[in-house]
Amino acid sequence: SQKIEQNSEALNIQEGKTATLTCNYTNYSPAYLQWYRQDPGRGPVFLLLIRENEKEKRKERLKVTFDTTLKQSLFHITASQPADSATYLCALDPSGTGNQFYFGTGTSLTVIP
Amino acid sequence: SAVISQKPSRDICQRGTSLTIQCQVDSQVTMMFWYRQQPGQSLTLIATANQGSEATYESGFVIDKFPISRPNLTFSTLTVSNMSPEDSSIYLCSVDDTGANVLTFGAGSRLTVL
Numbered sequence: 633s634q635k636i637e638q639n640s641e642a643l644n645i646q647e648g649k650t651a652t653l654t655c656n657y658t659n660y661s662p663a664y665l666q667w668y669r670q671d672p673g674r675g676p677v678f679l680l681l682i683r684e685n686e687k688e689k690r691k692e693r694l695k696v697t698f699d700t701t702l703k704q705s706l707f708h709i710t711a712s713q714p715a716d717s718a719t720y721l722c723a724l725d726p727s728g729t730g731n732q733f734y735f736g737t738g739t740s741l742t743v744i745p
Numbered sequence: 746s747a748v749i750s751q752k753p754s755r756d757i758c759q760r761g762t763s764l765t766i767q768c769q770v771d772s773q774v775t776m777m778f779w780y781r782q783q784p785g786q787s788l789t790l791i792a793t794a795n796q797g798s799e800a801t802y803e804s805g806f807v808i809d810k811f812p813i814s815r816p817n818l819t820f821s822t823l824t825v826s827n828m829s830p831e832d833s834s835i836y837l838c839s840v841d842d843t844g845a846n847v848l849t850f851g852a853g854s855r856l857t858v859l
Contacts, residue, residue, distance in 0.1 A: 666847065675749075675837050675850025676788070721787060723848075730846045731801075733778065733839075735788040 635659070636736040638722060644742045645712055653707040653739045655722030663728035665698055665705045670719045670738070679720075680707075712743045747772050747842035749851035757857045758828055765824045766854045768838030773818035775841075778848065779811075782835040791836075794821050828858045 639654035655665070664683045668676035682689040682698040682705065689696045695708040709716050722736040748771040758764050768777060776795055780788040792813055794800040800813040814822045825832050835853040842849055 664846065668848075673852070675839070675853055676848070678847045678849070681845075681847060725846060730841055730844075731776065731793055732790060732803075733848055734790060735780075738787045 636722065636724065636734055638720075638736045638739045640739055641737070642740045642742070644744060647712060647714060647743050647745050649712055651709040651712050651716070651741055651743070653720050653741070655705040655707065655736050657703050657724060657736075660703070660724055660726050661700070662724040662726060664725065665696075666723045666733075667694075667696055667705075667707050668721045668723060668735075670721060676721055676735075709741075714743045714745050717742050746849045747774065747840055749838055749840065749849060751836075751838055751851040751854050753854055754852065755855040755857075757859060759859055760829055762828055763824055763826045764828065764856060765822050766836050766838075766856075768821045768823070768851060770819045770840055770842070772842055775818070777815065777821045778839045779813065779821075779823045780837040780839065782837060782853070784833070788837065791823070825856065828856075830858045832856065833858045 636657045645651050666681045667679045670676040680696045682696045684700050693710045697706045719738045719740045721738045723733050725733050750769045752767045779791040782788050790803050791806045792800040792802040794813050794815040796815050796818050810826050812824045835855050837850050837853045839848040839850040
């Protein structure tokens with residue numbers, strides 16, 4: 633079956649440390665993968681998109697890697713802050729046509745002051 | 746990015762009734778996506794709605810239970826029919842308004858079925 637799994641349901645880290653979240657997928661060969669942030673009571677907000685020919689993508693304190701051989705994406709938040717506390721979701725478009733977007737199981741990140 | 750308004754933001758309904766959720770976008774978009782997010786869970790795609798054609802439903806979702814309308818390029822509705830407590834979820838509308846294969850979401854409609 634097709635799955636998109638994220639490493640853990642909840643992750644707690646100390647402020648200032650780097651948070652690393654994992655997204656693993658099976659039976660897909662996506663052309664790109666996305667990461668979203670969701671705060672309680674709100675819809676997800678897009679953060680980053682990484683294509684299959686890109687090994688790494690950065691945006692401010694965020695870094696995403698994409699390993700199509702391992703079928704895995706890693707999402708890093710460096711110098712984490714309590715304001716980074718949220719649920720993070722990976723998502724992929726199986727066909728690459730923009731007609732369907734499937735989301736991972738999500739990881740709830742708590743940054744402890 | 747687009748601004749998406751969903752109505753109602755929340756509702757409490759009785760078993761066996763139906764509820765229609767509205768999604769209004771401030772710009773014209775080709776595709777609109779409807780998701781369900783059950784308590785403590787991630788997002789599950791219900792269907793994709795193109796203007797002027799029948800919605801395309803994902804496995805496990807059927808038109809009789811979740812009829813969708815898409816009368817124009819800025820508006821869509823999702824109806825949850827013959828509701829049961831298992832339908833208690835947040836229902837989210839989203840669009841790719843930039844053509845960059847990135848989704849913008851509404852705030853969601855929280856539905857509780859008693």
